[in-house]
Every structure is written in C-alpha cells, then in structure tokens.
Amino acid sequence: MQSTAAEDYVKAIYHHTEWQPEPVTPSQLAARLGLANSTVTEMVKKLAAAGLVHHRPYGAIELTREGAALAVRQVRRHRVVETWLVERHGYDWDEVHDEAEILEHALSDRLLDSIAASLGDPVRDPHGDPIPARDGTVTRPDAVLLADAQLGHEGAVVRIADDDPAMLRFLAESGVALDAALAVLGQKPYSGSMQVRTATGTVDLGPDVAQSIWLTA
Amino acid sequence: MQSTAAEDYVKAIYHHTEWQPEPVTPSQLAARLGLANSTVTEMVKKLAAAGLVHHRPYGAIELTREGAALAVRQVRRHRVVETWLVERHGYDWDEVHDEAEILEHALSDRLLDSIAASLGDPVRDPHGDPIPARDGTVTRPDAVLLADAQLGHEGAVVRIADDDPAMLRFLAESGVALDAALAVLGQKPYSGSMQVRTATGTVDLGPDVAQSIWLTA
DNA sequence: GATGAGATTTCGGCATACCGAAATCATTGC
DNA sequence: GCAATGATTTCGGTATGCCGAAATCTCATC
Known part of the structure; x- marks a missing residue:
C-alpha cells in the first residue's frame, strides 16, 4: 500500500488536523478529495488494513504513526515543489497547486532533496506553510x-x-x-x-x- | 487515449526506428516494454482505434503522424529531464533513466519548457541523442x-x-x-x-x- | 501444396480505484 | 424510548492495464 491514491488520502487526513485538530469523517474526506463517500469508505478500509489509519466502522479517521509519517513526507514534497515552482520557474501562488499535486508523486527522494538543497532547504512554502524536514520534523511557528x-x-x-x-x-x-x-x-x-x-x-x-x-x- | 501507458508504447515504437528504420513487431515491443505479448496486442488495438498507430492483425506496427508527434514529444521530455538531472543534480549517465521515465509523464508542458530554457534549450542529451525541439523538429547529425x-x-x-x-x-x-x-x-x-x-x-x-x-x- | 514452428491474437481473470443505489447505523428530537 | 434523518457502509458494476493459457494465423520448408 503505497499508491499515489494512498498518499493523497493520508495527506488529506493530515491537512484536516494541521491547523485546528479534530478527527476527520469519511464525508469530509470525500468532499476534500472530490470523491464519492462510498469510495472513501472502501479506501479507508484498505488504509486501515495497511496500518496507515485507525478506523472503526462509523467512527472518525485518524492517522497511525506510520500514516502520519507518510503524510508528512508527502507534505514536504508538495511544499518543496511549490516553493521551487515559484522561486525558480516564475509560477504565481495560485498556479502551483495542480502541478505540485502531480509532481509530489513522481519525484524520487534523491531528486526532491537535491531540489530542496538547491533552494537552501527552505522551511516554509510560498503561503507560509511549514515545510517538514527530511527527517519528518515539522517546525510550526506560534x-x-x-x-x-x-x-x-x-x-x-x-x-x-x-x-x-x-x-x-x-x-x-x-x-x-x-x-x-x-x-x-x-x-x-x-x-x-x-x-x-x-x-x-x-x-x-x-x-x-x-x-x-x-x-x- | 493519452495515458502514460500509451505514451510509453508510442515512445517504444519510435525508438525502434530511430537509428535504423524497420517496423516493429508486437513481440519486439513486448520485450522492450517488459510486458506479455498478449498485453501488447490488446494495447496496440486500442492505440490503433485512437489513431496513434497503423496495425492490421498479424502485421507490423507503425506510428501514424499523430502517434509520431506524441512519441517525439515524449522523447523530448525524457531527454530534457535526463539532461537536467545530469547537469543540475549531479546524476551520472546510468542513473537518470528510471527517474526520467517517471518524470516525463508528470511534468506539464510549461514546466518542461521552463527547465529546457534554464538549460539553454539543449539540442542533445548526455548520450548525444538529439532532443526534439518544442515544435517537434528533430535535428539528427549525420x-x-x-x-x-x-x-x-x-x-x-x-x-x-x-x-x-x-x-x-x-x-x-x-x-x-x-x-x-x-x-x-x-x-x-x-x-x-x-x-x-x-x-x-x-x-x-x-x-x-x-x-x-x-x-x- | 501441405505442414509445423513460431508469432499473434483471443479469452477468462486479476488488481486498483472509482461510481450510484440500496441497506444499515447512530443520534437527535420528541 | 422511538422514529426519522443524515452519515456511513455494502453491493453490484465500470474502466484501465496487466497476465497466462488456449486458439489461431503466417510463412518457410519440404
């Protein structure tokens, strides 16, 4: 279980609790991902079987330690790519999201780290969102x-x-x-x-x- | 019909005739792509329906004008990415292929052209293979x-x-x-x-x- | 001109990830 | 305490892209 779909799900779950923490429900997740509720239920079941989320039927969805690590990794990738697009390729804030959404699944760790290094290992993206470090550390300003x-x-x-x-x-x-x-x-x-x-x-x-x-x- | 699979097939067909031209057979294609013959037969049928290749049952496979254009586009993407990896990210010749194979499907035209421009619009990749221009022009040295x-x-x-x-x-x-x-x-x-x-x-x-x-x- | 080897195609099946409709559950209001 | 509402889950089904086994075709050879 390490498909791009799985990466998108854990990232969406992570985002839901990033700035104001409350567990996410299947329908919220479905809305965020633009998918049918039934699809989310099925996928969450698979994520739970893979040890990425905790979920009892009819309950909320929360990331396991492993799921959170995967989510943080994806967030790092997404934000590094966004920063790179803005700083090196003349993209505006509003133009980076779709491109980053695809690229975050396609870059190897090596290339991503090389890009991050070429940017001076930035700690926040163009919106001010924190970029997790390579080791998963997230420094969020008060x-x-x-x-x-x-x-x-x-x-x-x-x-x-x-x-x-x-x-x-x-x-x-x-x-x-x-x-x-x-x-x-x-x-x-x-x-x-x-x-x-x-x-x-x-x-x-x-x-x-x-x-x-x-x-x- | 513009899936990454279709892009890989037309690129493989194109490669077969790039330096010494002879039409490719399904089994050659299967060997090159690492797929079963039956898979290739099925996919080629779909490519033909989509107008990307000419193929009569039991005959050879050739690109249509449209298929060739798509293949050239993919070749450009692949070689620009390889050049970029070597020149800007310290990859060796032998390390670039897998990464480029994935990235060539993930970059937008805009980003690819921006990367190519940042490299000075190179006309050949690290192996000396020609990089097709944005408009599909290929300049192959004698x-x-x-x-x-x-x-x-x-x-x-x-x-x-x-x-x-x-x-x-x-x-x-x-x-x-x-x-x-x-x-x-x-x-x-x-x-x-x-x-x-x-x-x-x-x-x-x-x-x-x-x-x-x-x-x- | 028939035959057999080798290539090609057809067929049934599998995995992933999605959907809508129907069934089921949980909780709120009375 | 029970019904109804809204969320959740189950179920049957779809599309893509892959596989192995079986059927079919082509062509060189005799």
Missing part, C-alpha cells in the same frame, strides 16, 4: 489567527491560507505579505472586519480574510 | 557507426549509445567522450575490434563498443 487577535496586537504575517489569486494580489498591494508587520487597530462590530495597520497605511480586512491570515504571537 | 567507419576516417563523437556505467567510465578514461576527436587507425581481423586514435593516445575498442559509438561523417 501563530495567531488575525480574526482571533487581541486589539492592539502586533505581529508579522507568518501564513496566508487563502488560495484566491485575486485576493492574494489585493493583499500584496495592501502591504500584507509574508513577514509584513501588522498591528490590529480595531474591529468593526457586526461586519466582523478588522482594521489593520501595515507598513504603508491602514486596511480593512473582511472576516474571511481575517480567517486566513496568521500572525506571530 | 553520423557514422564506428564499426562501419572506413579506415582512416576522422570524426568527432556525436553519440554513445551504451548504457553500461562501467563501459562509460572506461570510455571516458580512454578519451572517448562526446565531441572527442577520433581517428580510425585500423581494424583487427576476426576479433572485430577497432584501433582508434584519441587526443591522448591509442585505444582498442571491441566490436560491441564499436556498435555503440557514432562519429561525424
């Missing part, structure tokens, strides 16, 4: 969701979880990029939008954006 | 097999068709590498081996080696 930040909180942007290219462009133009220093000036009641100071000025960010931006604590 | 060369023939090495790493190392140490100037000094009767002058001295090359080295005409 981060606060902008939406949860206290009034007056100041911090640098460590992660931008949005995939919408238009949104990313807007943020970049507003002075919101990885490592940019932000300060939370205020919170508009009802609208849920946040007023934020950047290096160059002040911006209002809507609630969904505030759910996508993470700051240093 | 070449003479060393084994067929006239006595006194002088020319530069344009292709080394051997895959054996020990052999390649021996050749490199003997002054036989791509672009090296050689002169055919003599031919030993019966043994079939050739005496050749290199920049640094004189070497005897056995008949199988002489079947693998190509010189400018």
Whole structure:
C-alpha cells in the first residue's frame, strides 16, 4: 500500500488536523478529495488494513504513526515543489497547486532533496506553510489567527491560507505579505472586519480574510 | 487515449526506428516494454482505434503522424529531464533513466519548457541523442557507426549509445567522450575490434563498443 | 501444396480505484 | 424510548492495464 491514491488520502487526513485538530469523517474526506463517500469508505478500509489509519466502522479517521509519517513526507514534497515552482520557474501562488499535486508523486527522494538543497532547504512554502524536514520534523511557528487577535496586537504575517489569486494580489498591494508587520487597530462590530495597520497605511480586512491570515504571537 | 501507458508504447515504437528504420513487431515491443505479448496486442488495438498507430492483425506496427508527434514529444521530455538531472543534480549517465521515465509523464508542458530554457534549450542529451525541439523538429547529425567507419576516417563523437556505467567510465578514461576527436587507425581481423586514435593516445575498442559509438561523417 | 514452428491474437481473470443505489447505523428530537 | 434523518457502509458494476493459457494465423520448408 503505497499508491499515489494512498498518499493523497493520508495527506488529506493530515491537512484536516494541521491547523485546528479534530478527527476527520469519511464525508469530509470525500468532499476534500472530490470523491464519492462510498469510495472513501472502501479506501479507508484498505488504509486501515495497511496500518496507515485507525478506523472503526462509523467512527472518525485518524492517522497511525506510520500514516502520519507518510503524510508528512508527502507534505514536504508538495511544499518543496511549490516553493521551487515559484522561486525558480516564475509560477504565481495560485498556479502551483495542480502541478505540485502531480509532481509530489513522481519525484524520487534523491531528486526532491537535491531540489530542496538547491533552494537552501527552505522551511516554509510560498503561503507560509511549514515545510517538514527530511527527517519528518515539522517546525510550526506560534501563530495567531488575525480574526482571533487581541486589539492592539502586533505581529508579522507568518501564513496566508487563502488560495484566491485575486485576493492574494489585493493583499500584496495592501502591504500584507509574508513577514509584513501588522498591528490590529480595531474591529468593526457586526461586519466582523478588522482594521489593520501595515507598513504603508491602514486596511480593512473582511472576516474571511481575517480567517486566513496568521500572525506571530 | 493519452495515458502514460500509451505514451510509453508510442515512445517504444519510435525508438525502434530511430537509428535504423524497420517496423516493429508486437513481440519486439513486448520485450522492450517488459510486458506479455498478449498485453501488447490488446494495447496496440486500442492505440490503433485512437489513431496513434497503423496495425492490421498479424502485421507490423507503425506510428501514424499523430502517434509520431506524441512519441517525439515524449522523447523530448525524457531527454530534457535526463539532461537536467545530469547537469543540475549531479546524476551520472546510468542513473537518470528510471527517474526520467517517471518524470516525463508528470511534468506539464510549461514546466518542461521552463527547465529546457534554464538549460539553454539543449539540442542533445548526455548520450548525444538529439532532443526534439518544442515544435517537434528533430535535428539528427549525420553520423557514422564506428564499426562501419572506413579506415582512416576522422570524426568527432556525436553519440554513445551504451548504457553500461562501467563501459562509460572506461570510455571516458580512454578519451572517448562526446565531441572527442577520433581517428580510425585500423581494424583487427576476426576479433572485430577497432584501433582508434584519441587526443591522448591509442585505444582498442571491441566490436560491441564499436556498435555503440557514432562519429561525424 | 501441405505442414509445423513460431508469432499473434483471443479469452477468462486479476488488481486498483472509482461510481450510484440500496441497506444499515447512530443520534437527535420528541 | 422511538422514529426519522443524515452519515456511513455494502453491493453490484465500470474502466484501465496487466497476465497466462488456449486458439489461431503466417510463412518457410519440404
């Protein structure tokens, strides 16, 4: 059991718990992977038989130690490839995902490590997501969701979880990029939008954006 | 019909006729691909239905215009990847094939062209095999097999068709590498081996080696 | 012109990974 | 405590690509 399908499943399970941990259900997994529920049930059974996940019928799905290791390996591959595409091949953030999704299954360990080394062994990808090390170590910065930040909180942007290219462009133009220093000036009641100071000025960010931006604590 | 299997089949058919043209039979194809004859028969039927090959039952197999275009595209991908692995990632000649075999199916056109451009759009791979251009143009140098060369023939090495790493190392140490100037000094009767002058001295090359080295005409 | 060797094709089967429909389960609301 | 709802699982089925064994064809040889 080491098919590309298996790799995709464990990676999807891993992602579900990466930033806010709660076990994943078959239907959530099916939605994320774009598959029928019945397909996921069958595959999860096989993954369980292969020792990659824990799953009792009608229960939630959790990775075993072995499954988590495989997932972390895949995440490393995916994010190294994304970083490489952006830094060396002129891809934009929104263009890398599909290509990386395929390549992460095709590169040998040797080539992947060589690519990572040529990039200086980066520790985060273009979105700020941590890139696991070769040995599976994941260093995740202490981060606060902008939406949860206290009034007056100041911090640098460590992660931008949005995939919408238009949104990313807007943020970049507003002075919101990885490592940019932000300060939370205020919170508009009802609208849920946040007023934020950047290096160059002040911006209002809507609630969904505030759910996508993470700051240093 | 554009599966990785189809790509492998048309590429194998193409290779068969690349340096000495004769149509390929199902059993030759099966041997080259490491598959059962029955599998090849079935797949060829599908390729024919898809318009990639001509094939009447019990006859030879030939590429259609469309099949040849797909094959050339795959050859380009394979050779660009091999060149990239050797030039940028420290692979040796004998180590690139398996990796390239997988990657050639996984790279998008955009990424492949970007990689080729980063290498200066090379026209030949580490073995001297021509790399087809983006538009499918193949420029093959006029070449003479060393084994067929006239006595006194002088020319530069344009292709080394051997895959054996020990052999390649021996050749490199003997002054036989791509672009090296050689002169055919003599031919030993019966043994079939050739005496050749290199920049640094004189070497005897056995008949199988002489079947693998190509010189400018 | 028949025959037999060797290549080719046909046939039934297998594995993977997917689907929709039907059956089953768990839990919430009454 | 029970029914109904929504999630989960089971079941039959599909497509691709592979295999070995059996049937069939071709062609050289006699």
